[in-house]
Amino acid sequence: MTSYLIKRVLALVPVLGVVAVVVFLLIHLTPGDPAAVMLGPEASAADVQALRAQLGLNDPLHVQFLRWLGGVLQGDLGQSLFIRQPVTEVLADALGPTMSLAIMAELLAVVIAVPAGIMAARRRGTAADRAFMTGALLGISVPSFLLGLFLALVFAVGLGWLPVAGYRPLEDGLGRHLTYLVLPAVALGAMQAALIARTTRSSMLDVLTENYMKTAKAKGLSERVRIYKHALRNAALPVLTVVGQTFGTLIAGAAVVETVFNIPGIGQLVVNSVERRDFVVIQGVVLLIAVGYVLINLVVDVLYSAFDPRIRVE
Amino acid sequence: MATVIPGTTFRRARRVPALRRFSANRTALTGGLLVAVMAVLAIAGPLLVQDPLAVAAEDRLQVPSGAHPFGTDNYGRDLLARVVHGAAASLGTAFAIALITSVLGLAVGLYAGYNRMVDAVVMRIADGLMAFPAILLAIAIMAALGPRTENVVIALTFVFAPYVARVVRSSVLAIKEQTFVEALQAQGASTSRIIWLNIAPNVLSPLIVQATFIFADTIITEAALSFLGAGIPPPAPSWGNILLDGKIVIYNAWWMTVFPGVAILLTVLGVNLLGDGLRDLLDPRYAKAVK
Numbered sequence: 001m002t003s004y005l006i007k008r009v010l011a012l013v014p015v016l017g018v019v020a021v022v023v024f025l026l027i028h029l030t031p032g033d034p035a036a037v038m039l040g041p042e043a044s045a046a047d048v049q050a051l052r053a054q055l056g057l058n059d060p061l062h063v064q065f066l067r068w069l070g071g072v073l074q075g076d077l078g079q080s081l082f083i084r085q086p087v088t089e090v091l092a093d094a095l096g097p098t099m100s101l102a103i104m105a106e107l108l109a110v111v112i113a114v115p116a117g118i119m120a121a122r123r124r125g126t127a128a129d130r131a132f133m134t135g136a137l138l139g140i141s142v143p144s145f146l147l148g149l150f151l152a153l154v155f156a157v158g159l160g161w162l163p164v165a166g167y168r169p170l171e172d173g174l175g176r177h178l179t180y181l182v183l184p185a186v187a188l189g190a191m192q193a194a195l196i197a198r199t200t201r202s203s204m205l206d207v208l209t210e211n212y213m214k215t216a217k218a219k220g221l222s223e224r225v226r227i228y229k230h231a232l233r234n235a236a237l238p239v240l241t242v243v244g245q246t247f248g249t250l251i252a253g254a255a256v257v258e259t260v261f262n263i264p265g266i267g268q269l270v271v272n273s274v275e276r277r278d279f280v281v282i283q284g285v286v287l288l289i290a291v292g293y294v295l296i297n298l299v300v301d302v303l304y305s306a307f308d309p310r311i312r313v314e
Numbered sequence: 315m316a317t318v319i320p321g322t323t324f325r326r327a328r329r330v331p332a333l334r335r336f337s338a339n340r341t342a343l344t345g346g347l348l349v350a351v352m353a354v355l356a357i358a359g360p361l362l363v364q365d366p367l368a369v370a371a372e373d374r375l376q377v378p379s380g381a382h383p384f385g386t387d388n389y390g391r392d393l394l395a396r397v398v399h400g401a402a403a404s405l406g407t408a409f410a411i412a413l414i415t416s417v418l419g420l421a422v423g424l425y426a427g428y429n430r431m432v433d434a435v436v437m438r439i440a441d442g443l444m445a446f447p448a449i450l451l452a453i454a455i456m457a458a459l460g461p462r463t464e465n466v467v468i469a470l471t472f473v474f475a476p477y478v479a480r481v482v483r484s485s486v487l488a489i490k491e492q493t494f495v496e497a498l499q500a501q502g503a504s505t506s507r508i509i510w511l512n513i514a515p516n517v518l519s520p521l522i523v524q525a526t527f528i529f530a531d532t533i534i535t536e537a538a539l540s541f542l543g544a545g546i547p548p549p550a551p552s553w554g555n556i557l558l559d560g561k562i563v564i565y566n567a568w569w570m571t572v573f574p575g576v577a578i579l580l581t582v583l584g585v586n587l588l589g590d591g592l593r594d595l596l597d598p599r600y601a602k603a604v605k
Contacts, residue, residue, distance in 0.1 A: 014438040014441070014442070015438065015441045015442050015445055016442075016445075017442070018438060018439050018441065018442020018443065018445075019442050019445050019446070021442075022442060022443065022446070022451075023454075026454050026455070026457075026458050027458065028458075029455065029458035029459060030458045030459070030460075031459065031460065137583070137586060137587070137590075138583065140586065141530075141579065141582045141583040141586050142579060142582075143534040143537060143538060143578065143582070145537075145538055145541055145557075146537070146557070146575050146578055146579065149557060149560075149561065149564070149571050149575060150571070150572075150575060152564060153564060153568055153571055153572070157564055157565055157568070164564065164565075248447055249447050251447070252447030252448070252449050252450045253447075253449065255449060255450060255453070255542075256449060256538045256541065256542065259541070259542055260561065270450070270453055270454075271453075271542050271543070271544075273457070274453060274456070274457040274542070274543070274544050275543065277457070279457065279458070282453075282454055282457050283454075285450075286446065286450055286451070286454045289446075289447060289450055290445050290446045290447075290450075293445055293446070293447060294445045
């Protein structure tokens with residue numbers, strides 16, 4: 001197990017290296033002088049020169065990269081050009097709403113999708129199963145921001161049950177917090193739910209044909225015990241993997257959903273930073289999410305192999 | 315001559331007329347029809363509708379009517395014209411991206427799968443690029459390049475080509491162990507001959523399926539980018555930027571959200587169905603594994 005762990009962590013080094021290089025190079029992808037692009041067309045030549053010096057753009061590329069990487073490794077992501085605050089502080093402020101939204105979306109998805117997937121597997125081939133599979137396909141085909149707009153149109157504009165947009169922090173009370181979060185969470189969680197439900201169904205189908213399921217039936221165990229105690233436990237691993245691996249995608253998806261509902265999270269921060277050409281903040285967000293994504297996958301992989309030693313052989 | 319392993323590609327499927335097999339698969343047929351309708355709309359539609367850029371302040375935010383079947387937007391522009399021209403923009407961009415990523419991913423995947431040295435370097439880079447959630451990397455690249463349609467193509471090629479390369483590579487890894495490759499090597503066939511003439515035809519099925527799904531992903535991602543203001547720049551219509559305009563007036567003009575939204579939905583659904591169907595047709599092993 002220890003050697004497997006070491007191998008998995010070492011395998012991350014090149015991936016994280018590429019992530020760092022890509023994030024660093026983002027600023028240099030701009031056509032022309034990055035400093036001039038950031039300051040906009042009205043900026044004077046002197047201002048551009050000052051910013052070039054501040055960002056260290058006059059040094060050779062590898063020097064800039066090493067300096068930037070050194071800062072990142074010490075937790076310094078630079079200074080936002082627009083808000084004039086350290087990027088880490090800006091990120092910390094924006095992370096709360098995003099995490100709230102992502103966790104709620106994931107919870108909703110799991111609560112709906114796992115029972116639905118189990119039901120579809122048990123009634124495989126019936127009308128209920130087909131309806132379910134169609135629903136899951138629809139879920140995968142609707143982009144979350146589009147679902148968000150449709151939900152806002154129906155439940156906020158049409159029926160007036162829920163607010164059309166906005167965010168209330170948890171300190172304002174759980175009720176208010178959730179009222180504002182329900183529509184975005186459903187919008188964000190739908191695709192996740194579809195993926196989890198499909199995986200649950202196919203994983204359950206695999207398990208249900210196993211010999212030990214026949215044994216359980218022959219022993220006279222009730223269907224309830226067979227499904228929830230024997231089958232679900234064995235079918236749970238692939239489901240957990242999907243939940244873990246797609247959590248990073250969920251956070252990225254939150255970027256777009258936040259814009260639909262005006263939630264002041266990471267996503268809105270990125271979109272605003274694009275408008276303000278605040279590359280330092282964009283770099284920070286992209287780096288944070290990519291590294292988070294890689295680390296979550298590592299944790300999922302390691303947990304997976306701890307539960308099921310057969311995996312490590314591959 | 316191209317070498318094809320029996321049972322792995324559509325070469326064998328051709329013995330039963332391909333079209334009949336395709337139309338017997340209801341998933342593929344439904345998806346194909348939906349995509350075909352959208353494609354015709356995108357190609358021929360712009361010739362039939364009004365000018366999507368003609369501003370008419372007195373016609374602002376009109377409900378759908380005979381004169382404007384989809385209503386008008388907040389500048390009084392005909393929404394039907396904008397959605398139809400948006401179809402051309404969205405499908406055109408997505409098609410270009412699917413094509414470029416396929417060619418690029420095929421080339422990279424073939425060499426990576428065949429050559430260990432290339433594999434070690436190239437696939438690490440691909441892994442690194444795939445560590446970024448697609449939409450986020452796309453936003454970041456667009457932020458640097460600036461909002462232009464060509465840049466959307468560049469950004470999304472970066473984002474999606476690694477996925478194609480990975481699929482092609484893993485197919486190549488299996489194929490290159492086959493006896494016919496060994497035989498070719500023994501005959502002294504050149505690497506590029508083996509790769510392009512003998513291995514490439516065998517990876518076409520997974521490549522086509524993957525390209526279809528990338529087409530769907532691209533439609534969604536481009537719409538999201540344009541919705542965020544980092545994609546196809548206004549005033550040129552795209553489904554995403556119509557939705558962005560519509561969001562501001564969501565209380566007054568449901569049609570600005572519903573029509574472009576349904577267009578995206580039908581297209582993505584069609585492409586996904588087509589992809590599922592093609593996978594069943596082209597890869598019988600996968601179809602069995604799922605059922």
